[in-house]
Amino acid sequence: MADDKKLTPRDTDFSAWYNEVVLRAELADHSPVRGSMVIRPWGYGIWERMQRALDDMFKATGHENAYFPLLIPMSFIEREKEHVEGFKPELAVVTHAGGKELEEPLVVRPTSETVIYSMFAKWVQSYRDLPILMNQWANVMRWEMRTRLFLRTSEFLWQEGHTAHTTEREAEEETRRMLEVYRQFMEEWIAMPVVTGLKSESEKFAGALRTYTCEAMMQDGKALQAGTSHNLGQNFSKQFDLTYQSEAGTEEFAWNTSWGVSTRLVGGLVMTHGDDAGVVVPPRLAPTQVVIVPIFRKEEERVAVVEKAHQIRSRLHDAGVRVRVDDREHLNPGAKFWEWERKGVPFRIEIGPRDLAKGQVVVARRVTAEGEDRKAFLPEEEALANLPGLLDSFQDFLLERARAAREARTFRGVESIDELKEILETTPGGFVHSGWCGDPEVEERIQTETKATLRCIPDPEFRSETPPDRCIGGDAPSSAEVIWARAY
Amino acid sequence: MADDKKLTPRDTDFSAWYNEVVLRAELADHSPVRGSMVIRPWGYGIWERMQRALDDMFKATGHENAYFPLLIPMSFIEREKEHVEGFKPELAVVTHAGGKELEEPLVVRPTSETVIYSMFAKWVQSYRDLPILMNQWANVMRWEMRTRLFLRTSEFLWQEGHTAHTTEREAEEETRRMLEVYRQFMEEWIAMPVVTGLKSESEKFAGALRTYTCEAMMQDGKALQAGTSHNLGQNFSKQFDLTYQSEAGTEEFAWNTSWGVSTRLVGGLVMTHGDDAGVVVPPRLAPTQVVIVPIFRKEEERVAVVEKAHQIRSRLHDAGVRVRVDDREHLNPGAKFWEWERKGVPFRIEIGPRDLAKGQVVVARRVTAEGEDRKAFLPEEEALANLPGLLDSFQDFLLERARAAREARTFRGVESIDELKEILETTPGGFVHSGWCGDPEVEERIQTETKATLRCIPDPEFRSETPPDRCIGGDAPSSAEVIWARAY
Secondary structure, three states: OOOOOOOOOOOOOOHHHHHHHHHHHOOEEOOOOOEEEEEOOOHHHHHHHHHHHHHHHHHHOOOOOEOOEEEEEEHHHHHHHHHHHHHHHOOOOEEEEEOOEEEEEEOOOOOHHHHHHHHHHHHOOEEHHHEEEEEEEEEEOOOOOOOEOOOEEEEEEEEEEEEEEEOOOHHHHHHHHHHHHHHHHHHOOOOOOOEEEEOOOHHHOOOOEEEEEEEEEEOOOOOOEEEEEEEEEHHHHOOOOEEEOOOOOEEEOOEEEEEEEEEHHHHHHHHHHHHHEEEEHHHOOOOOEEEEEOOOOOHHHHHHHHHHHHHHHHHHHHHHOEEOOOOOOOOHHHHHHHHHHOOOOOEEEEHHHHHHOOOOOEEOOOOOOOOOEEEEEEHHHHHHHHHHHHHHHHHHHHHHHHHHHHOOOOEEEEEHHHHHHHHHHOOOOEEEEEOOOOHHHHHHHHHHHHHHEEEEEEEEHOOOOOOEOOOOOOEEEEOEEHHHHHHO | OOOOOOOOOOOOOOOOHHHHHHOOOEEEEEEOOOOOOOHHHHHHHHHHHHHHHHHHHHHHHOEEEEEEEOEEHHHHHHHOOOHHHHHHHHHHHEEEEEOOOEEEEEOOOOOHHHHHHHHHHHHOOEHHHHHHHEEEEEEEOOOOOOOOOOEEOEEEEEEEEEEEEEOOHHHHHHHHHHHHHHHHHHHHHHOEEEEEEEOHHOOOOOOOOOOEEEEEEEOOOOOOOEEEEEEEEEEHHHHHHOOEEEOOOOOEEEEEEEEEEEEEEHHHHHHHHOOOOOOOOHHOOOOOOOOEOOOOOOOOOOOHHHEEEHHHHHHHHHOOEEEEOOOOOOOOOHHHHHHHHHOOEEEEEEOOOOHHHHEEEEEEEOOOOOOOOOOOEEEEHHHHHHHHHHHHHHHHHHHHHHHHHHOOOOEEEEOOOOHHHHHHHHOOOOOEEEEEEOHHHHHHHHHHHOEEEEEEOOEEEEEEEEOOOOOOOOEEEEEEEEEEEOOO
């Protein structure tokens, strides 16, 4: 059945557009369980490629995968005071199992610091057992009242890295190293530029010493916290007796870090690159990079055109391109075009009888730079030779376009809450840089008045040339440049 | 710290040996949550390779991955009568979430037929939407009282394939196709030969029409059900309204299949190949295939030997071998040998100053065929050139050895329960073929008297040359040859 109804345009209602595009590109669907989603093959195929790329990067930086239990005793979660305060309202709790009431309720992990560091404590005796550099790919559960596909669901898929070190400095280096891995992954694979920086005390992870973040700007100007990396200090090692004997023979607490990204990144991809026709998937993550649509009217045309389509498929496949032929017989070419555009396949090849006669094919890009042609009529050999390079430059184009969009909506040197409010109330808002005195009361006031939060104290490369000297909240001197935005 | 205590020999206590070897090879550990285990990097590394190999085979047979919710409404599980009877005693139930009692309890999935077919029902309208061929990699929960690492834990990791078809015949073909994929994977990757066949009514999956199984024989003669593939008929499609419009325009119920293997396979690997020195990992699944141990006394020897070790590592790595240098300084070579033998690395290379002088290395195999030398002194170039081939023949050797062990403990033509009992009570037992009249009462009697269960009605290639004519349980004629064994 051809699904040719138009999407709500982004300008009309970005939020409605997002929901429609996720459902109609078949990235995900609502499930019968409130707040849980089903990730459909097209969405899961993107996630799988994200996983593979990240996993390679984790391994290249010395990490190993392991797997820890889904269920965590309630008493574990309660041990670190800030941690339980942060997570308790969102817990899902197993009270009965095997036909009986449990003696101690078990929580479905919202994150695994507690159970993982209790295991590290069992494994570590001496400084020689450190560092431990582990990662797990898992599902986690944080009960949410207002959910949105990929962005905020009760259950989501993620990876959580957990490490233990002998010194604070080594833990800090690891925290920053993994933040940099995330930044690089988000830019090179998702083509989603991010600002990196430090979270304020009120926005940091429950139980961390310091939280670093990657903040991406969506097309509606809102921020997406795309990944975080935490220096946990000795907060958890003290609660779980994670100690080691030092080279000098003394008993010391280890230093921990944790870091995670989730299926939320698929939502970030959609809101960074999508347009009114649908999703746009960066080539490096696209389950299908090129779709070939044969075009014909008569049976004798069909045979020749479909055969040529499969020949081209096979040659592109051999050149390392993820390619498929859409030879479904009950859909006309237009319906196929709409479907693959909605799903965001980067390139489409059309072949009809006339193209066949001329030895050419039509190559259509999913999106073009201004002034560029959408379609090119290319000799078959040239198309085949060019496609790998076209995929690379398409990937670069998406990153550059997203970077330019972010720069166009980054406002610097803002000096008052009124000015901040005015910017945020003009569609599509953006990232606002200002000075800040470090007082959480200013954060609260801004959140109440503008619905913006302090996204981060940006790393040096994202700071303004002239550092702000006053706090946005009044006359106090600024102690740090910060970025404000409304956020997902 | 060198862990050089010997393992309990398999002959003394196979079960104690299994537990010790899993813990001390660092495949897994007990967790603070009763019945849940932690899969440590060495064990997870094996599982990751199993996943990758299976995933490639699933994709090559046209399947796509997706992800469905962890939590399933209790009412869904209750809808298929046999299904709920089978799983209800093992359910873990979430009753509270987000600080409130839930209106309807949610069960942590023990398997996902119910929620998956409810989604298929939403996606399928016409025969054109079929077949659906999906798979998910997930954790599942079946509350167990007596647990054993990898073999039987409350939480385990698995894949579950779920498909929907227009005809019973197509569903049956899919069920058999995936059984064959499992058989091939188990033999080619785990080097674990299996008998394939049909489960009896009393042993089939709760809710299936027919269950096919892969049964492997462990070294203690017991059977491990290593993977199953179910033809679900229309049992679930009828409960979840999974219908489609046929080409003729009529409304029909779809036909479903499901199939799964789990982390239990890691336990199967251990009990198929392990020996009194530890685990033996087949090369195709080994996270490290070759470990290089430098041997030296003086500092000047150390520099040269370690340098050579890394040179060889780098060349083997370039040849596609998974190789590492163990240059830890606080352990002597003997301690390293024990550790890597316990973990089951297929080959070890030793390099000392004298080897260096002679341009040779020592290549030691983890296990040898009878009469074969454990160690070979080879010129460096020859060792480098031979290792990829040695890994292949090591893989073949493990399969052949396991096949021979199974054949040696397969008993055919057994005609009475007394005879069956006698065989099973002689260590190490085995697989016993006999005739069966099809009466479940005979199964019950045999289980009570011998603790054996009917493992399967074997596929033709595993049947005896002369088919049995009488049922093992008495004078009734046999309607099928069956295999009895005690099982994990």
